[in-house]
Amino acid sequence: MEVDWGKSLVVAYTGIVSVFLALGILSLAVSISGYFFKQIEKSKMKKVKSSS
Amino acid sequence: METIAHSLEGLGIWSLGWKNVVMWIIAFILMYLAIKKGVEPLLLVPISFGIFAANFPMTGLTNPGGLFYIFYHYGIETELIPPLIFLGLGAMTDFGPCIANPKTLLLGAAAQVGVYAAFFTALILGFSIPEAATIGIIGGADGPTTIYLSANLAPHLMGAVSVAAYSYMALVPIIIPPIARLLTTKKEREMVMTQMRPVSKNEKIVFPLLASIVIILLVPPSAPLMAMFMLGNLFMESGVVERLTSVSRDALMNIVTIILGVGVGSTMSAENFLNPRTIYIFILGVVAFACATAGGVIIAKIMNLFCKNKVNPLIGAAGVSAVPMAARVVHNMGMQANPQSYLLMHAMGPNVAGVIGTAVAAGAFILSIK
Numbered sequence: 555m556e557v558d559w560g561k562s563l564v565v566a567y568t569g570i571v572s573v574f575l576a577l578g579i580l581s582l583a584v585s586i587s588g589y590f591f592k593q594i595e596k597s598k599m600k601k602v603k604s605s606s
Numbered sequence: 607m608e609t610i611a612h613s614l615e616g617l618g619i620w621s622l623g624w625k626n627v628v629m630w631i632i633a634f635i636l637m638y639l640a641i642k643k644g645v646e647p648l649l650l651v652p653i654s655f656g657i658f659a660a661n662f663p664m665t666g667l668t669n670p671g672g673l674f675y676i677f678y679h680y681g682i683e684t685e686l687i688p689p690l691i692f693l694g695l696g697a698m699t700d701f702g703p704c705i706a707n708p709k710t711l712l713l714g715a716a717a718q719v720g721v722y723a724a725f726f727t728a729l730i731l732g733f734s735i736p737e738a739a740t741i742g743i744i745g746g747a748d749g750p751t752t753i754y755l756s757a758n759l760a761p762h763l764m765g766a767v768s769v770a771a772y773s774y775m776a777l778v779p780i781i782i783p784p785i786a787r788l789l790t791t792k793k794e795r796e797m798v799m800t801q802m803r804p805v806s807k808n809e810k811i812v813f814p815l816l817a818s819i820v821i822i823l824l825v826p827p828s829a830p831l832m833a834m835f836m837l838g839n840l841f842m843e844s845g846v847v848e849r850l851t852s853v854s855r856d857a858l859m860n861i862v863t864i865i866l867g868v869g870v871g872s873t874m875s876a877e878n879f880l881n882p883r884t885i886y887i888f889i890l891g892v893v894a895f896a897c898a899t900a901g902g903v904i905i906a907k908i909m910n911l912f913c914k915n916k917v918n919p920l921i922g923a924a925g926v927s928a929v930p931m932a933a934r935v936v937h938n939m940g941m942q943a944n945p946q947s948y949l950l951m952h953a954m955g956p957n958v959a960g961v962i963g964t965a966v967a968a969g970a971f972i973l974s975i976k
Contacts (some may be wrong), residue, residue: 557729565735565974566722572825572970573963577715580820580962582710587816591809 621663625876626814632879633658636769645776649749649867653769656871667872674872677865683761687866688754689834694859695750695961696838697851699929702812703955705934706802709909710921710952714959716905717925718967720745720898724890731886739971740814741887745894746964747778747843747928753870755968759975763876766884770891775928781892786923794907795943797918799952810843810971821966827976828969835965898926902956917952920940924953927960 633654642652660668667674681687694961704711725742733741736759743755744767752771756764774781787795814836841851904921920939924932933953940949 557732558735559729562726562729562735565739565971566725568968569658569723569725569967570718572973573715573718573966574712576821576824576966577711577963580817580891581665581708581711583820584705584711584813588705588708588809590784591812591832595806603818605627 614716616664618664618782623663623876624786625880626661626663626839628662628880629874629876630658632874633661639773639776646772648863650769652864653772653871656664656868657765657874658871659868660872660875663975668875677869678872681865682753682757682764682869683863685754685830685946687832687862687869688750688757690858690862691866692748692831693834693838694855694862695841695929696814696835697855699839699842699958699961700810700954701806701817701839701958702805702810703802703951704959705805705809705813707955709913709919710955710964711959712903712909713722713906713917713922713925713956714961715925715966716922717898717902717927717956717960718746718963719901719905720894720926721898721964721967723897723901724894725894727893727960728886728890731890733883733886736762736975737763739975740767742894743767743964743968743971744774744887744891745898745926746960746967747771747775747895747898747926747932748774748964750866751831751964751968757969758972761854761873762878763887764870765879766887767891769874770888771909773888774891774895775931778926778928778931779896779935780897782848782923782926782932783939784950785896786903786920786939788935789900789907789939790919792951795940796921796947797811797916798917798947799918799921799949800943802951807843807845811840813837813849814843817878817962821962823909825966825969826972831965831968832962835961851891881904895926899923902926902960918949919952921949921956924958925956925963927957927964929957929961930954932960 636654639645640647665671720743724745725738727736728741740756740760743752749771818836821832838854841847902922902925903919908921912918920936923935926932936953937950940947
């Protein structure tokens with residue numbers, strides 16, 4: 555069977571880029587949300603300390 | 607006399623051919639592996655019995671309207687069951703290690719290199735693009751995703767690719783160690799990773815929403831798998847729908863596993879399975895797994911060149927999904943190199959990220975091929 559290498563390369567390229575982009579952005583988003591959650595936790599701790 | 611002769615002609619035994627017997631032997635081998643050797647028994651027992659029953663002559667089980675046809679048509683061809691399995695998986699998955707160390711998500715992406723290595727090798731061996739994509743996804747070591755993609759792109763290969771995927775998942779302890787050892791130095795394997803930070807409940811609740819937004823927006827065809835995976839996870843992490851969590855990961859999961867296994871097994875007729883292409887698929891499965899392992903380890907090493915908090919490159923090998931076996935294998939390798947090194951939870955990060963990565967890879971294949 556004749557392989558359409560042009561289309562195959564597009565399929566592979568799209569796939570690799572999608573996988574790294576999706577998980578890369580998710581990794582970034584999780585890092586950022588983690589930072590915010592840490593800040594919220596810290597401010598809560600401060601409030602508890604100051605009230606006690 | 608004539609009536610008796612006519613009735614005897616209707617017996618199934620006259621239509622039994624050597625190909626049916628060969629398929630029975632294959633079914634018995636799979637049953638033996640599942641029952642006696644514990645190789646993925648939850649899937650291989652129903653799959654092997656499906657093969658066994660589907661290869662009886664004249665039963666009509668796999669003809670339109672037959673019982674196995676109904677399982678296959680309504681459960682698998684309509685792509686209903688793989689997302690339901692993902693719902694159950696989500697209700698069992700702890701994303702804590704990914705949240706604590708988000709860069710492990712990239713290791714899950716790196717392991718998908720195996721998918722594309724097998725994709726190109728399959729093309730060289732003469733498979734069409736949709737067939738090559740279906741074979742390549744075996745490298746993701748994720749059975750439901752393999753079945754989902756096969757139903758979308760190459761239904762005629764479903765039996766072979768799913769048996770290959772589940773068989774190789776069971777061979778993870780044999781495939782990962784030599785490759786991981788070859789690509790790492792003793793010093794790297796001995797590396798002790800710092801303890802992960804605790805992850806709050808709120809972070810765990812936000813994660814499935816965040817993951818759904820990012821992944822489904824980027825690769826919409828992955829939505830059926832990702833949406834259900836994240837819904838199952840939200841059930842579990844929210845802690846307010848214990849009944850739904852429990853039914854997703856127990857009763858529902860078990861019911862759909864039976865239908866999935868029998869439905870997949872029933873696609874393995876002699877005509878479909880007994881050809882040289884099946885042998886190629888099994889060989890390509892090893893290529894996919896080996897490259898996936900290598901991809902994860904190599905990217906982990908590259909990450910170490912740029913990151914302050916270094917990772918033990920062995921955890922990259924856990925990026926092949928096969929949850930949690932791949933993580934356990936990596937943990938054991940780390941313990942062998944250094945008894946002080948406790949890698950299990952660190953390896954769970956790339957391990958569950960690999961499940962997401964494979965679903966994204968499958969979605970990307972559908973996006974660009976269908």
